[in-house]
Amino acid sequence: MMRFYLSTLAGHRRGVLVLLAWSALEGVPAFFGGRLVGTAVDRGFAAGDPLAGVLWLLAFAALAIAGALGQRQVFARLGHVVEPMRDALVTRIVQGVLKDPTHRRTPDASAVAMITRHVEVVRDATAGVLVQARALLVTTLAALIGLATTAAALIWLVVLPIVAALVLFGLLLPSLARRQRDAVMADERTAEATGTVLTGLRDVAACRAADEAYSDIATQVGQQARATVTVAWANALRATVIALGGFAPIVLLVAFAPPLVASGQLTTGAVLAAVVYLSNNVNPALHGLARTTSTVVMRLMVALKRLQEAAPQQTDEPGAEVPSNGEFVLTDVTFGWSPDAEPVVRGLSLDLRPGDHLAVVGPSGIGKSTMASLLTGLMPPDQGRVLFGGSPVDLVTPTIRHHAIALIPQETYLFTGTVRENLTLLAPWATDEDLTEAVHKVGAKPLLDRLGGLDAALGHAGEGVSAGEAQLLALARVYVTSAGVVILDEATSHLDPAAEARVERAFAQRDGILVVIAHRLSSALRANRVLVMDGGKPLLGTHEHLLKTSALYGQLMLAWDPTHHEETPLPNR
Amino acid sequence: MAKPGDALLFRVVRRDHRPWLLMLNAAVATTGGLLIPAALADAVDMALGGKFVLFTMLWLLGMAATEIIGDAIGIVLAASITSRATAWLRNRLSRHLLALGHPSPFAAGDAVSRVTGDCGNAGGVVVTLISLAIAAVTSVGSVVALALLDWRLAVVFVVSVPLAMFLVRTHMQLTADDVLAYQEVSGEVSARLVDAVTGKRTIAAAGIADREAGRVLQPLPKLAEAGAGMWRTQAKMMWRAGLLLPAVEVVVLVTAGFGVMAGRLSPGDVLAALGYAALGMSIVGQVPQLTALERTRASATRIAEVLDTPLPERAETATFGSGSVELRDVSVDGALHGVHLTIPAGTFAAVVGRSGAGKSTLAAVLGGLSPVDSGEVRRDGEVGYAFERPALLGATVGRSIGYGTDADEVEVRDAAVAAQVHDVLIRLPQGYETPIADAPLSGGEAQRIGLARAIVRDPQVLVLDDATASLDTVTEAKVDKALTTALPGRTRVVVTHRAATAARADLVVWLENGRVRGTGTHQELWDDEDYRSVFTGGE
Known part of the structure; x- marks a missing residue:
């Protein structure tokens, strides 16, 4: 992420260069300022020529105006560097988050809030560094050159303490950085502990655990307070070093000047100029640098590191194979989350042809969703083959694969926009008639009417739409596509049994392959084949066949509902 | 206008003796800082006289040491006071929120932001107040020092201050609008990202990550625009502030120059005048502190709002009963x-x-x-x-x-x-x-x-x-x-x-x-x- 950040900044080299050019103008008062004040006194007021004195000071004022103008331009131009950098960073992170294939690590609302916060830190810190580090560079250089031209004899007395202070400061930096990072972490842990307890107040009350909850928060609060003080000690040391580095040259200058003045090597103007350079230009710039480096740069690094963790860079090679038909052939497929873990799918062989309707049933947590990921090519199997139209499905040209195979997961994706925009997400070509028909087929017509038609607007986070209603919209969205394979991965979990039945029938009547990863066992009764996953070798067959041959299947059916003859619609195909 | 949080802030200030220590330390360091320009002026005059005077140098070193050591102590004391006050507020607030129980009258996210954000703000009250006091004392002290050098310098300086305050105030109002616009757009992008992340499996299976990233990023140009607006305002502010100090400096320098000509001031005194003019302007930089004080009061009010919510009455549970x-x-x-x-x-x-x-x-x-x-x-x-x-x-x-x-x-x-x-x-x-x-x-x-x-x-x-x-x-x-x-x-x-x-x-x-x-x-x-x-x- 650091490299990306730097390369983004380098990409705006022009902006940075323009910024530096204006900085040169900003440095003009620092270069001439001390000398002009010195001359005004030396040749003007002290020499009894007030007009000359005033004129020299007016020149000082004119340069100050030029400097302020330069500063104005620097700030106005800052946006040209910082804002595009932020845009690039946000773009990179959003793409990283959305392309991250590991579904188990999905950021939630608070993680997104953290991302936003860190991006803002990077933005502010970049601006801060550009302003301060640049100011230090320009001002110090200008002032030192100015100093060298007026009081060359004393230049080493000035340069050495400054360099010494900067070196010492550099040596202190790592420990300062470490403490700063600890403080940031302590801050995050406090927010986390508070967040966990306060979002779980119901559970705290149910556990009568107010005391433990309080002590969890208080522990983090206490650690955070201590970390803050630790940082302050480091900061105090840093401030002292910088203050010494800034003040020592002035003291040395004054202490060593008398003999030089007495011998005529230094004029009054030169001494005045030197002190003005040091106290008005170099000293403030040094303090600015110390402030920036210790707080801003540290925050910048921490933020970039956090963003890196939130959105790892993905590199994937898209496949280019073209399937010859719309059939699935699975041969001896085995898949596990890690080489040590018990495989989720073991030795599965299965053919799926258009018209097939497969239900996948089994206990929770057994990995039924893995089937969906294998069939959609999101994950390749560890052993065996998943062929779609004769080609390994994960190597099929992405556009072909995405159009041919549609997955509806349990958690629905709705975004802010009109209902029409949401429904045409996967089929941008669909007409209003297509959409209305799809909505009708999945039983979402009353919902569409309630929302106010296709032009109705949806808010964030499916606001005003229940979880079940959101699922209906997601189902209609896929119904309207031309996908030949539809996989419902508990996509009807928030619907009541009757609505679920209607949806499954609608998809079954559509041409192609339907795979239902079942939330309720009634889904198995409607399918023409059932795949039972129970951790061991998968069982495959019709409902009747499995009832006769599989004890587990019988147990599943019995546990599901001992009175199912009375309330369950019998399989209709 | 007293706010409900003010009483709470008063308690925070009165909690222990540390604020007094910080104030004492600030008094010493500020005095040292105020004496430095005069000590420097004497030292420069000494140098211009071509003769090394030990006492003058020791005095300058002493004042500088007082300021530097005082500042270092101040940094640690300030952090200690702020973090203790923040921790105290956070602990009190979380205890009360826990006692309020379920269902809480405060939404979880809101409550968290009160504990993490508002307590942090309110905990800074002592340091904010003392910074303001230091700035005020420094400015007044500088004016007095200018007057001691030459009353004309003080008059010239004092006339320029109201102008400074006026210029900085217009800036604050402008920025508030820009910041608001920026935060709104930023929030919109976040909300879109949360939506997309919720639908990550749909997006992955359909291979539309790029398209959906585009949808999330749609408001980005507006964000950049609001951001650019903030920088432009900032630039205007810097331009005015950048002009302000030199303008005051030039006026003070001209006045001091005539003082040198009339023999009222030494060349070193010109530097002292310049130094006091810069110190005297420190009050102008305190506008952010005033805003911080207002924010502190608003935060304290939000904390007090929770602490003042009475606890609901809950019946005690009988134990070892039958279970009916x-x-x-x-x-x-x-x-x-x-x-x-x-x-x-x-x-x-x-x-x-x-x-x-x-x-x-x-x-x-x-x-x-x-x-x-x-x-x-x-x-x-x-x-x-x-x-x-x-x-x-x-x-x-x-x-x-x-x-x-x-x-x-x-x-x-x-x-x-x-x-x-x-x-x-x-x-x-x-x-x-x-x-x-x-x-x-x-x-x-x-x-x-x-x-x-x-x-x-x-x-x-x-x-x-x-x-x-x-x-x-x-x-x-x-x-x-x-x-x-x-x-x-x-x-x-x-x-x-x-x-x-x-x-x-x-x-x-x-x-x-x-x-x-x-x-x-x-x-x-x-x-x-x-x-x-x-x-x-x-x-």
């Missing part, structure tokens, strides 16, 4: 109306009804989790809860089961076994010691941990609020059996959507629109078409 629960004419505003209900000890009761019928509210008042508005709840014994979506608390997975109890490892393990989740937990990266945040738990696994948490407390009454909804029916039946074994003879109240569960219950409580529509066994109620439609969805 009785509700008499219980109403909860908007959820339950005049509910009469008796659940005898040892009964397995199922609560059924459509969504919004008041099932969860009934479950909550049964065990005293939330208060009732009218009526009476009598329960004889401790109540344990398990929920559909439990919030897992505590540092580790193991601790989340024993949360709020002193259960040892064995008890935690037994509870996990009974809840059918032990096999899952031992396969986690660090087993029971896995931090909650690092444990990849599904909804069903979290539910079973929540169940284990209820089992470990060994309550007389167990309330399961849809606590097995994510489990498939086989696992649910196993859990059910294990519960009967682990907690024999306990009263069990189960909120459920499943007919199979209702069929196993001794007593079914059928709720409709916050009222009890019927009680009896599943078989008795099954004849009613309305009852059947609760499970079939009415079609």
Whole structure:
């Protein structure tokens, strides 16, 4: 992420260069300022020529105006560097988050809030560094050159303490950085502990655990307070070093000047100029640098590191194979989350042809969703083959694969926009008639009417739409596509049994392959084949066949509902 | 205008002696700082005189040392005061929020921002006040010092200050608008990202990550525009502020120059005048501190708002009872109306009804989790809860089961076994010691941990609020059996959507629109078409 950040900044080299050019103008008062004040006194007021004195000071004022103008331009131009950098960073992170294939690590609302916060830190810190580090560079250089031209004899007395202070400061930096990072972490842990307890107040009350909850928060609060003080000690040391580095040259200058003045090597103007350079230009710039480096740069690094963790860079090679038909052939497929873990799918062989309707049933947590990921090519199997139209499905040209195979997961994706925009997400070509028909087929017509038609607007986070209603919209969205394979991965979990039945029938009547990863066992009764996953070798067959041959299947059916003859619609195909 | 938070801030200031120490330290350091320009002027005059005077140099060094050491002490003292005050506020606030219990009058996110954000702001009150005082003293001191050099310098300087204040104020108003616009757009991008992240599997399966990233990033140009606006305003401000100091400096320098000519001032005094002009301007830079003070007061008011919310009255639970629960004419505003209900000890009761019928509210008042508005709840014994979506608390997975109890490892393990989740937990990266945040738990696994948490407390009454909804029916039946074994003879109240569960219950409580529509066994109620439609969805 650091490299990306730097390369983004380098990409705006022009902006940075323009910024530096204006900085040169900003440095003009620092270069001439001390000398002009010195001359005004030396040749003007002290020499009894007030007009000359005033004129020299007016020149000082004119340069100050030029400097302020330069500063104005620097700030106005800052946006040209910082804002595009932020845009690039946000773009990179959003793409990283959305392309991250590991579904188990999905950021939630608070993680997104953290991302936003860190991006803002990077933005502010970049601006801060550009302003301060640049100011230090320009001002110090200008002032030192100015100093060298007026009081060359004393230049080493000035340069050495400054360099010494900067070196010492550099040596202190790592420990300062470490403490700063600890403080940031302590801050995050406090927010986390508070967040966990306060979002779980119901559970705290149910556990009568107010005391433990309080002590969890208080522990983090206490650690955070201590970390803050630790940082302050480091900061105090840093401030002292910088203050010494800034003040020592002035003291040395004054202490060593008398003999030089007495011998005529230094004029009054030169001494005045030197002190003005040091106290008005170099000293403030040094303090600015110390402030920036210790707080801003540290925050910048921490933020970039956090963003890196939130959105790892993905590199994937898209496949280019073209399937010859719309059939699935699975041969001896085995898949596990890690080489040590018990495989989720073991030795599965299965053919799926258009018209097939497969239900996948089994206990929770057994990995039924893995089937969906294998069939959609999101994950390749560890052993065996998943062929779609004769080609390994994960190597099929992405556009072909995405159009041919549609997955509806349990958690629905709705975004802010009109209902029409949401429904045409996967089929941008669909007409209003297509959409209305799809909505009708999945039983979402009353919902569409309630929302106010296709032009109705949806808010964030499916606001005003229940979880079940959101699922209906997601189902209609896929119904309207031309996908030949539809996989419902508990996509009807928030619907009541009757609505679920209607949806499954609608998809079954559509041409192609339907795979239902079942939330309720009634889904198995409607399918023409059932795949039972129970951790061991998968069982495959019709409902009747499995009832006769599989004890587990019988147990599943019995546990599901001992009175199912009375309330369950019998399989209709 | 006194705000409700001011009294709280006053208490923060008065809490201990440290603020006085900081003030004393600031007084010494500021005095040193104020004497430096004069000491420097003397030293320069000494140098210009071509003669080294030890006392002059020592005086300059002494003042500089006073300021530098004072500043260093000040940094540590200020951090210590702020962090202590913040911690004190955070602890008080979280204790009160916990005491307010469930349901909390403050939304979770809001409460968190009060604890993390507002307490941090309010904790800075001492340092903000002292910074303002230092700036004021420095400015006044500088004017006095200028007057001591030459009264004309002081007059010239004082005239320029109001102008400075005016210029800086216009800036503050402009920025507030830009900042608001920027934050709004930034919030919009975040909200879009949250939506997209929720639908990540859909996006991945459809291969539309790039397109959806574009959708999330759509408001970005507006963000850049608002950002550029902020920089432009900043630039204007810098331009004015950048002109301000030199303008004042030039005026002071010209005045000082004439002073030199008239013999009132030495060349070194010109530097002193320049130094005091810069010091005197320090009050101008305090506008952010004034804003900080206002923010501090606003934050303190938000904290006081919570602390001033009276705690609800909660009845004490009788312990070691038989486990019966009785509700008499219980109403909860908007959820339950005049509910009469008796659940005898040892009964397995199922609560059924459509969504919004008041099932969860009934479950909550049964065990005293939330208060009732009218009526009476009598329960004889401790109540344990398990929920559909439990919030897992505590540092580790193991601790989340024993949360709020002193259960040892064995008890935690037994509870996990009974809840059918032990096999899952031992396969986690660090087993029971896995931090909650690092444990990849599904909804069903979290539910079973929540169940284990209820089992470990060994309550007389167990309330399961849809606590097995994510489990498939086989696992649910196993859990059910294990519960009967682990907690024999306990009263069990189960909120459920499943007919199979209702069929196993001794007593079914059928709720409709916050009222009890019927009680009896599943078989008795099954004849009613309305009852059947609760499970079939009415079609």
